[in-house]
Structures are given as structure tokens and as C-alpha cells.
């Protein structure tokens with residue numbers, strides 16, 4: 058391995074907002090997401106990955122093999138072949154390589170991959186031939202563009218061949234990987250000019266096809282994988298490329314691919330650019346065919362025409378960059394700490410967009426055929442996204458709410474394409490309904506748009522069962538109250554936020570799903586976490602009622618919340634921290650009385666976020682216990698001690714080896730809950746410390762240990778009980794992105810949307826002496842400067858806006874388009 062000597066894998070380029078990877082053999086593929094709305098590509102630093110239209114399971118354009126050997130094989134590949142006649146012997150000699158390193162892995166004299174916002178650029182060189190590949194999905198079209206440039210950096214003429222390569226997926230990614238008795242006989246393609254059309258199943262019920270084309274005439278093509286590679290060859294030894302000529306073979310069944318052969322003579326110093334487009338096209342039923350068995354190519358031709366030159370591609374890239382400039386200008390900060398600035402201004406917001414788009418469907422750890430959109434996940438993802446594109450958050454809320462049942466419970470997941478709840482997982486996760494309140498409240502606080510509450514939304518996807526979104530919120534609130542257990546705490550159902558605390562499951566059957574099995578409807582197992590979420594998000598519901606003239610309902614809600622807090626104090630406190638749950642026998646979980654699992658992060662985070670125990674010292678005690686018992690150098694583990702054995706009465710949590718996942722892994726998603734809780738008790742130094750521990754950019758130097766991208770949060774880092782302590786897994790699609798953004802921007806930096814405007818309430822380390830933030834909010838722009846010369850952690854001495862002193866800490870909504878200068882001086886507060 059030629060690259061293993063350097064310790065670093067790359068660095069941030071803050072100017073261009075790119076992460077620059079400087080060697081291809083990263084400790085795990087480091088990926089980027091191309092696409093913003095309908096068409097998406099996952100793109101690794103060696104050009105691996107795949108793309109799909111809207112739904113990674115149902116409409117996948119290219120094939121990808123998860124858990125493959127070697128890792129990350131399959132992508133959009135451009136094989137290069139340099140051939141010449143040996144001057145002395147007269148024999149032909151040739152060199153074949155992959156300019157993105159994978160799959161051939163020949164040595165590259167230079168290599169760099171820049172992952173930017175919605176685009177990536179790989180550049181490399183070998184033996185005097187420079188290569189660059191710019192890849193992105195343009196804003197308004199359903200395609201991936203790959204602009205390839207070859208430059209002859211030598212003093213002699215070169216004869217280069219390019220062989221492009223993509224392998225088509227037969228659309229349904231699940232079927233594609235499993236149903237070979239059918240699949241091997243259905244693949245169909247057409248070729249016209251330089252365009253290769255993948256049209257499997259188009260003859261029957263599909264109205265869409267894929268096109269893979271290049272903007273120059275080609276010397277030949279291939280469409281059949283076996284012909285191109287050779288049956289017993291891997292991607293690293295395509296026989297066609299080594300032979301130097303395409304086969305012009307039309308695939309029939311088996312595995313359809315698309316490969317172009319282009320001959321590129323290059324004079325010394327000469328450069329040539331090629332635009333490859335991989336697109337998705339639809340035709341209406343009556344427009345499907347051009348003639349008998351010949352597909353109507355009009356939409357593809359229009360698409361290819363649009364991107365037929367390097368200039369057109371550059372314009373589209375400029376538009377994409379402008380789109381991101383605009384989005385990110387809605388929240389940006391300045392301070393001395395560069396790492397903080399790059400996370401807040403760029404990478405955390407970027408990941409929030411990705412989690413909003415993908416939920417938990419497609420990453421290098423989520424196969425795109427599994428979970429679809431999650432009810433609780435998508436509601437939480439909104440929290441970090443709503444300030445970017447509020448209109449999309451609004452639509453998402455209405456989609457999610459339509460998968461709620463009329464009793465207030467909810468489908469746990471739904472498919473993005475059909476927007477219908479998944480029957481195989483069903484409902485019964487008793488925290489789900491409350492996240493809808495949380496999501497809607499965040500939307501209203503951001504936008505001031507109460508009209509969303511009047512939208513008519515179906516229950517159970519059934520139009521006949523429609524009611525206003527407000528009624529959905531009421532059912533959510535009441536669902537908790539209608540499902541209380543023996544101590545008056547909420548029943549947990551199949552699981553609460555912690556999918557692996559399955560207290561009614563009692564599974565003895567290998568392979569049985571912990572989440573959908575209920576062998577025991579105890580009516581007893583209760584969750585202190587759900588109680589905490591209720592106490593945290595319930596007041597928003599009450600406030601929404603009050604502000605929409607539902608005074609009685611507001612009072613009823615407030616009473617119920619007060620009663621719940623009382624119950625938490627009576628039955629949810631263990632002496633030094635908050636309990637986690639009661640099991641189906643009424644035994645405590647997360648108590649000092651337990652052998653393992655004595656203290657959990659989740660309930661402690663949420664109880665303090667809800668301000669429980671602030672006045673009587675319990676909050677501080679709980680947070681100190683978390684620090685003492687759960688904190689590690691790489692973040693806070695989920696619970697301690699880890700479960701050593703499988704517990705029938707606890708379910709999946711005890712199925713994981715100690716230190717992984719929910720069994721005492723550092724489950725990053727709920728670390729920000731502790732960060733927020735620390736700001737509630739005014740400990741800015743502590744809050745920032747917990748923030749930094751899991752923040753990828755602050756951990757860049759640990760890349761070798763962590764393995765995943767230093768620019769994206771991971772769901773889990775192995776806990777101290779695991780042999781691989783500190784190793785991260787499951788990067789990108791995690792609720793950590795949204796909660797980390799909320800914790801840093803709203804609670805540490807303290808610029809928090811509330812119903813009346815923007816609340817200013819920073820809680821920072823005394824060492825941060827100043828920072829400034831530009832915040833777009835309800836049409837106006839606030840330029841906020843925070844002065845902490847006083848060196849406090851919390852407290853405001855004065856706030857003024859446009860030179861006038863404000864008498865409270867809330868910046869009121871201002872006129873559309875107006876700009877305001879806000880000066881905040883921290884210090885001991887006057888009142």
C-alpha cells in the first residue's frame with residue numbers, strides 16, 4: 058500500500074467550503090451527497106456509490122453492493138488507457154488505470170478529492186496525464202453530471218482511451234439484489250449515437266428509463282457487464298479496457314451496464330473536456346413509444362441538449378453554488394475558533410439538509426431499501442433544517458402528520474414515494490406522537506405561520522378521516538395522557554426514542570424483530586423519557602393553544618404537564634439522577650439498585666431540558682452524575698454499566714456486545730440533550746465541552762481511529778466497554794445533526810426562535826470573549842454582536858437593537874427585507 062505513510066487524510070478548505078481529501082485510501086469511504094430535492098447520488102472519494110430518483114429503494118438507477126469485498130466497489134468509473142508503440146522494439150505497450158484510484162488502485166502521482174456542497178471534484182495524475190472529474194446533480198434536473206477533463210502534461214503526444222462505466226440497477230433495489238431467477242432475463246437497453254438507454258420493465262408497467270450519455274461521438278459502446286468485464290473478472294480488470302476496444306454489444310437479460318469508448322489523442326499540453334450525463338426520464342402513458350419497441354427519447358434528448366457543453370455545466374455548477382450561498386447566509390457566525398465556525402456555518406447545516414432529505418434511508422450504512430422516513434426521526438430532523446427552507450419543512454410536517462392514526466399514535470415509518478405508513482413495522486412507539494408537537498412548534502417559532510394548524514390532514518392516510526393539523530397535535534398530546542401506567546408515567550409501548558429498550562417484547566426466537574414483537578402486552582412498562590419529552594414539548598402545545606384562542610385547552614394542558622412533572626419527581630427520581638423506566642414487572646431500569654444499566658443519558662437529558670429540578674438542585678445532581686458515570690474522552694455513553702448478558706425483559710439493548718450501539722455506545726444523538734441541559738443550569742464551559750467531544754471537525758486528528766468522515770456526525774462511537782473504543786460508525790443519517798445544530802446555535806450561542814421573536818440567551822465558556830451572528834428570521838436580517846468581555850457563562854447586562862435599548866431579551870419580528878444591528882453585552886443580568 059503506497060499511501061499508508063502519512064498520518065493525515067485531508068483538511069478543511071474554509072474559503073471554498075470544501076473538505077479536501079489528500080489520499081484515496083481513507084479509513085472508510087468518505088462520501089458526499091449530490092442532489093437537493095428529487096434526484097440524489099451518494100458519491101465517495103473514489104467515485105464509488107450510486108444514484109436514485111426520489112426513493113432509494115423503488116427507483117434506483119445504478120447498482121451498489123453493500124458490504125462488498127473490496128469495500129466500495131461500484132460507482133461511476135472512468136477507466137483510462139494510455140497506449141503507444143515502443144520506439145525501440147516497435148511493440149505496443151499500454152497502461153490502464155483508474156484515475157479515481159478505485160477500482161484498479163494503480164499508483165497515482167497526484168490525487169485529491171474535494172467534497173463541496175452538493176458537488177465533488179476528483180483530480181489526479183499518472184505518468185503525465187492529468188485527470189479531473191467534477192460530479193454534481195444540477196438544481197432543477199434529474200441527472201448526475203460528470204465533467205471529465207484530460208490534460209497531457211508531457212512533451213510528447215499521447216493516445217488515451219476513456220472507457221466510462223456504470224452498472225444499472227433494475228429499479229427496485231431490493232428485488233435487484235434478491236430475485237435472480239427473474240432479473241437475469243429482463244434487462245433491456247437501446248443505444249442511439251452516444252446515448253445508452255436503460256429500459257428494463259419499460260415494455261410493461263414502468264414509464265421511466267435511464268440514459269447515460271456523453272457529449273461527443275464515441276468509438277464504441279458496451280451494455281452487457283459480462284462482455285465488458287469478463288465473467289470471472291472484477292471491476293479492477295475489465296477485459297474490454299485491456300483489449301482496447303469496445304464490443305458494441307446490446308445486452309439482453311443478465312446485467313445491463315453502460316460504457317462508452319472514446320479515443321482521445323492529446324498533443325503536448327493539450328486538454329480535452331467531456332460531459333457525461335446520467336439521467337432519469339419519464340414519459341406519460343400515451344407518449345411512451347416512438348415506434349414499435351423503440352422508446353420515446355424526447356425527454357432524454359432535451360436533457361442532454363441542455364448539458365451538452367462544458368460551459369453549460371459550469372453555469373449549472375455556479376447556480377448550485379449560489380443556491381448554497383443563499384441558504385447558508387440565513388445563519389452564519391464569526392468568532393476566533395475556526396473549527397466552530399466551519400461546523401456551524403457549513404458542515405452541520407449541510408448535514409441537516411441531508412438528514413432532512415434522506416431521513417434514515419440511504420447512506421453507506423443504511424442500504425436505501427430498509428427504513429424509509431421515520432416519524433420521530435423526520436420530526437427531529439426538521440429542527441436543524443426549518444430555518445433553511447421553511448416551506449419544505451411545512452410540506453414535510455403535513456406528510457408526516459398524515460401517517461398518524463386517529464388515536465394519536467403513529468406509523469413509525471413511511472415510504473417517501475407513496476407517503477404511506479409501512480405496515481410491516483406498524484405503530485406503538487409511544488414517543489412518536491410527541492415529536493410531531495416538537496416539529497410543528499419549531500416550524501411556527503421559526504416562521505410565525507399559524508395557518509399550518511388549519512391545514513386539513515388525513516389520519517392513517519385516509520382522506521375521509523381528515524381533520525386540522527391542530528387536532529393532530531391534540532391527539533398527540535392526549536395519546537400520552539391516555540396511555541399512562543401504574544405510576545402515572547407514560548407507557549413505553551414497543552419502545553420510546555431508544556428503539557432497543559423493548560420492554561414488552563420478551564423474544565426468545567432468533568431473528569425475530571425486537572421492534573415489532575410484543576409477546577407481552579404488560580400495560581405496566583413505563584418510560585421516564587417519554588414523561589420528560591412530554592414536559593419539554595407539552596408547554597409548546599399549551600402555548601400554541603393560548604395563541605390560537607383555545608384558552609381552556611391551554612389550561613387543561615398546563616395542568617396535565619404540571620401533574621406529569623410531579624410524577625417524574627415522585628416516581629422518576631433515583632436519588633442522584635433520573636430513572637429511565639419501569640419494566641413489565643414494575644422493576645426499575647436506570648437505578649442504582651440495578652446490577653447493570655444503572656444510569657441512562659436520555660431521561661436525564663430530557664428532564665433537565667424541561668427545567669425539572671432546576672430549583673431544587675436535582676438538575677445539577679443529575680448532570681454531575683452523567684459526567685461522573687457516563688462521560689468518556691469521545692463523548693457520553695448511553696448507559697452504564699453495559700449489559701453483560703441478554704435480558705429477556707429488556708430486549709435489543711442487551712443484545713449488543715458491551716460498548717456498541719444502545720448498549721453503552723456513545724450514541725451521539727442524545728449527547729446534545731446533555732449539552733442543552735447544561736445550558737439550562739448555566740454551565741457554559743461544560744455545555745461547550747460536551748458539544749466539542751462528539752463534533753467531527755474537532756475530532757479530525759483522530760480520523761484514523763474514528764474512521765468516518767471528519768465533516769459529518771456519526772450515529773455511534775464505540776463506548777469504553779468496546780475493544781474498538783472511539784471508532785465511529787453510521788455517519789451522516791443521524792438525529793445528531795439536527796440536535797447538535799440546535800444545541801450550539803440556540804442554546805450555547807443562544808439565538809433561539811420563540812413564538813414572539815428571537816430570544817437572545819447565550820451560555821458559553823467564559824473564555825469566548827465575543828462572537829457575532831447573522832440571522833435571517835421571518836423576512837428580516839439581524840446582525841448580532843455578543844460582547845463577553847465580562848467573561849461570564851450566562852446572563853445579559855444589556856441588549857440594544859439599532860441603537861435602542863430593549864427591555865427584554867426577545868428581538869421582535871421586523872419588516873420584510875429590513876436589516877438590524879443588535880448589540881448584546883453579557884454580564885450579570887439586571888433583573
Ligand code: GLC
Nearest residue numbers: 417431433434554555556557
Ligand atoms: C436510530 C433510530 C432512531 C432511534 C435511535 C435510538 O437512530 O433511527 O429512531 O431513536 O436509533 O434507538
Ligand code: GLC
Nearest residue numbers: 428556557571572709718719
Ligand atoms: C436497531 C438499532 C437502532 C435503530 C433500530 C431501527 O434497533 O440498534 O439504533 O434505531 O434498529 O429499527
